[in-house]
Amino acid sequence: xxxxxxxxxxxxxxxxxxxxxxxxxxxxxxxxxxxxxxxxxxxxxxxxxxxxxxxxxxxxxxxxxxxxxxxxxxxxxxxxxxxxxxxxxxxxxxxxxxxxxxxxxxxxxxxxxxxxxxxxxxxxxxxxxxxxxxxxxxxxxxxxxxxxxxxxxxxxxxxxxxxxxxxxxxxxxxxxxxxxxxxxxxxxxxxxxxxxxxxxxxxxxxxxxxxxxxxxxxxxxxxxxxxxxxxxxxxxxxxxxxxxxxxxxxxxxxxxxxxxxxxxxxxxxxxxxxxxxxxxxxxxxxxxxxxxxxxxxxxxxxxxxxxxxxxxxxxxxxxxxxxxxxxxxxxxxxxxxxxxxxxxxxxxxxxxxxxxxxxxxxxxxxxxxxxxxxxxxxxxxxxxxxxxxxxxxxxxxxxxxxxxxxxxxxxxxxxxxxxxxxxxxxxxxxxxxxxxxxxxxxxxxxxxxxxxxxxxxxxxxxxxxxxxxxxxxxxxxxxxxxxxxxxxxxxxxxxxxxxxxxxxxxxxxxxxxxxxxxxxxxxxxxxxxxxxxxxxxxxxxxxxxxxxxxxxxxxxxxxxxxxxxxxxxxxxxxxxxxxxxxxxxxxxxxxxxxxxxxxxxxxxxxxxxxxx
Numbered sequence: 001x002x003x004x005x006x007x008x009x010x011x012x013x014x015x016x017x018x019x020x021x022x023x024x025x026x027x028x029x030x031x032x033x034x035x036x037x038x039x040x041x042x043x044x045x046x047x048x049x050x051x052x053x054x055x056x057x058x059x060x061x062x063x064x065x066x067x068x069x070x071x072x073x074x075x076x077x078x079x080x081x082x083x084x085x086x087x088x089x090x091x092x093x094x095x096x097x098x099x100x101x102x103x104x105x106x107x108x109x110x111x112x113x114x115x116x117x118x119x120x121x122x123x124x125x126x127x128x129x130x131x132x133x134x135x136x137x138x139x140x141x142x143x144x145x146x147x148x149x150x151x152x153x154x155x156x157x158x159x160x161x162x163x164x165x166x167x168x169x170x171x172x173x174x175x176x177x178x179x180x181x182x183x184x185x186x187x188x189x190x191x192x193x194x195x196x197x198x199x200x201x202x203x204x205x206x207x208x209x210x211x212x213x214x215x216x217x218x219x220x221x222x223x224x225x226x227x228x229x230x231x232x233x234x235x236x237x238x239x240x241x242x243x244x245x246x247x248x249x250x251x252x253x254x255x256x257x258x259x260x261x262x263x264x265x266x267x268x269x270x271x272x273x274x275x276x277x278x279x280x281x282x283x284x285x286x287x288x289x290x291x292x293x294x295x296x297x298x299x300x301x302x303x304x305x306x307x308x309x310x311x312x313x314x315x316x317x318x319x320x321x322x323x324x325x326x327x328x329x330x331x332x333x334x335x336x337x338x339x340x341x342x343x344x345x346x347x348x349x350x351x352x353x354x355x356x357x358x359x360x361x362x363x364x365x366x367x368x369x370x371x372x373x374x375x376x377x378x379x380x381x382x383x384x385x386x387x388x389x390x391x392x393x394x395x396x397x398x399x400x401x402x403x404x405x406x407x408x409x410x411x412x413x414x415x416x417x418x419x420x421x422x423x424x425x426x427x428x429x430x431x432x433x434x435x436x437x438x439x440x441x442x443x444x445x446x447x448x449x450x451x452x453x454x455x456x457x458x459x460x461x462x463x464x465x466x467x468x469x470x471x472x473x474x475x476x477x478x479x480x481x482x483x484x485x486x487x488x489x490x491x492x493x494x495x496x497x498x499x500x501x502x503x504x505x506x507x508x509x510x511x512x513x514x515x516x517x518x519x520x521x522x523x524x525x526x527x528x529x530x531x532x533x534x535x536x537x538x539x540x541x542x543x544x545x546x547x548x549x550x551x552x553x554x555x556x557x558x559x560x561x562x563x564x565x566x567x568x569x570x571x572x573x574x575x576x577x578x579x580x581x582x583x584x585x586x587x588x589x590x591x592x593x594x595x596x597x598x599x600x601x602x603x604x605x606x607x608x609x610x611x612x
Contacts (some may be wrong), residue, residue, distance in 0.1 A: 052090075058092045058094075063104065067606060068606065070586050072594075073594075076095060076100055101598065108604070111608055114611050115611050116184060118156075118611070122189070124564055126146070126190070126191055127142055127143065128142065128194045128570065128573040128576040129172075129193055129201070130580070134583070135588075135589055137162065139162055139600075140161055140176075141579045142160075144185070145568065147563070147564050147568050151554075153406070153408075155575060156608045157579050157608055158604075160604065161600050162596040162600075168200060169200045170204070172200055173204040173273055174271055177270075177271045177273060187210045191566075191568050193205070194278075194573045195278070195279065196279050197286075205276035208272065209276060280412060280572055281402045281573075284394060288348075291443065291448075292391070292437060292444070295440035298436035300433070301435070304379075304380065304433050307380060311368075311373065311374060312384075315339070315357070315367065315371065316339070319341065328370040332370060333367075336360065340353040348398050348399060351388070351392070358385060361381060364376060364381075382433070383433045387434055390426060391437075393418075394423075397415050400415055404570070404575050409568075409570065410469040410475060410566065411475075411571065413465050414469055416445075420445055423438055455480075457487070466488060468567050470488060471563040472550075472563065473547060492562075499561055542556045550563075582603055587599055
């Protein structure tokens, strides 16, 4: 190479010249490529600046953020928040706290108006009510639930307003009636209000529930109303509540608009409440706690129960009260599931905590060693597994009945029937430790839901639960004993005829009947027979249809109306408890400047965000 350069210097210079020109051209091309946009989108961004942000849009976004994040109103006054909004909005101003309050008021009024329109379009609604206390204040919470024409469940919060003074039955009735009037919810539209088993709620509805004295009775008992005494064991607040009638006679189906004939409207009680339903999940929770504890009287069961539950509670207490103990358990479990701690206010939390211990049984000895607690013996682990298997049917039923979106009142009787059947199967099996527990659960289930097991359709509550179950395509008649199915089928058919006649489905038929009915024979006309035959054929087609989805009701309009009426209700008051969970994140001790009115508006706006 050195010899070639020395012998041909001119060729070497020419080579170096072309080499330098090549690299110069490459640099020029790279510079041009970097200056040009890589895509049409980038070209548009360079040619056109970002769209101008309007002040109104910034104010709306800030308001939505405060409501959705449940942040304090004074957030808009923080320098860091102001700097953030100005930096993102090209220097736009942040609304003041006073302006924010005004915009929340406007947003709340718009939400209430839209909710009222939705409720006016609904044929039947169900409400839930309960009282909640926080920071030395009490609040009445209410939610509303209904089914739209597409058979989809819709829910919303109605109120979370301050409740001052004693929680007496008359004050409770007054507030519930006022909330119903605020949203134009007449007692004819509210099929029921679901509450817990507290005596003040029960007496409020016993005293102020709209009643009607029915003069006619039919052989099928579809119009008969019967009063039964509530089981005193359901009440956990006041022993005197046993004398309160929970199943007072009330207007059934759609006959709820007329007051007692001849009574002056001013003299008639101004407070009118719809029918009342006790929270089924609250009763099931009492079975899982109060009734189950009665099994401890059995010597063998009590011995194992005290020993095993004592060790479980020691593990839970150590993890809950000591961060050092929690760190030790976390190091043992690594990425596995963590321990669950029971909570008295949450149903099934004890069952879930025990189930988690059994899932982690391979590490349970290590956990006990780290916490310096006595280990579980083999027999104690067997007891724990058998205990879980025994209460599992009850826990599954509880979870199924406290839902919201996919929960219907028609699930009540089939779920209770399944629960009793599963407990009876356990009772017939060879249980080594928990035989006394199964007996206690069966006794509690039989006692607390005695009216349902007899299937007396003359009882209003039983009749509505039966009709709701038959109107649900998933259950129909399958859950009924074979000897009851014919009577229930006739009851369902009669109710379909009554409901569709009252709702105007047979207006043309009724008109044809009344035009030429002056002979006094009181016989049915051919038009009436045709309508009843049509409804009978439709009901029988529905009952024999193998499709178990709710959407199949669109094929059977007369049955669909029954579903809307009897399944609009919920078997549990759990939705109002979820309202209080949202309220607890807003009503905190540090937000002591928040007024009761603004608190309610923020809570309902957060809960009803889909209606805005």
